[in-house]
């Protein structure tokens with residue numbers, strides 16, 4: 001292997017730049033030429049591929065976003081699109097790929113490998129933490145801390161006005177951001193797609209809180225919860241109760257930006273090194289993850305398809321600690 005390329009794809013996540021830096025420098029350290037592909041699969045199809053040097057990744061370790069930009073490519077979903085991408089890679093003599101992204105990115109890489117045999121190793125980069133084969137994904141820790149900072153601020157105003165706040169956090173179909181920011185922020189209720197929480201249960205808990213003279217209550221709603229989004233749930237609770245002063249805040253994309261935490265920088269750097277070393281050792285169609293503080297490789301198949309459930313004790317913690 002002489003020449004490899006790196007790209008970021010799907011939703012950006014804080015720490016992706018730290019990962020790009022690690023990939024670029026590990027490749028150069030091993031005397032491999034490294035190329036950057038702009039805007040994920042979209043840029044691959046269009047041949048937006050350029051040589052990277054050690055200096056190309058100076059001073060990016062601490063920045064959010066991705067210097068390689070990101071996109072969700074519709075064209076790459078088609079065989080024709082993937083063929084164009086392969087031709088571009090061949091034109092640049094690329095022998096292997098490092099894909100930084102989430103399950104959509106890995107699904108694309110898996111099909112691409114099956115069709116064209118391009119060796120690819122992935123690094124899990126998504127704030128959602130919904131990838132099997134790694135305890136944490138790049139960007140998740142930063143997103144949880146961003147959500148937590150917002151929840152702490154909401155608590156100040158909620159307490160001052162004796163209000164109930166419904167705070168919606170991201171996560172697509174996963175409740176990881178919700179559960180950890182909820183526990184860290186002392187939420188009274190956390191609603192996640194992984195477990196059912198009915199409107200009646202929410203009302204019951206809020207009313208108990210009122211009887212216990214709680215000054216405020218915070219309900220964290222994961223955006224993928226089966227009861228709907230925070231605004232819809234708040235409306236249902238409002239209609240069924242009297243005397244609860246309710247407000248809704250949706251945190252949205254602020255959870256995707258910002259300076260990566262130390263944990264994310266280190267995790268991303270470790271995965272970036274692991275991905276290049278794996279590729280050079282002949283691994284392909286796998287993701288470099290970290291489980292129990294050990295670098296492990298998991299097939300794209302498992303990373304995409306296997307479930308990573310939220311531990312039951314975390315769900316129980318909210319109930320115990322919010323009395």
Ligand code: F6P
Pocket residue numbers: 011102126127128170171172223256
């Ligand atoms: O996968 C990351 C994520 O931020 C999810 O939490 C969210 O559902 C989605 O991306 C939002 O996507 P977009 O930025 O395309 O609106």
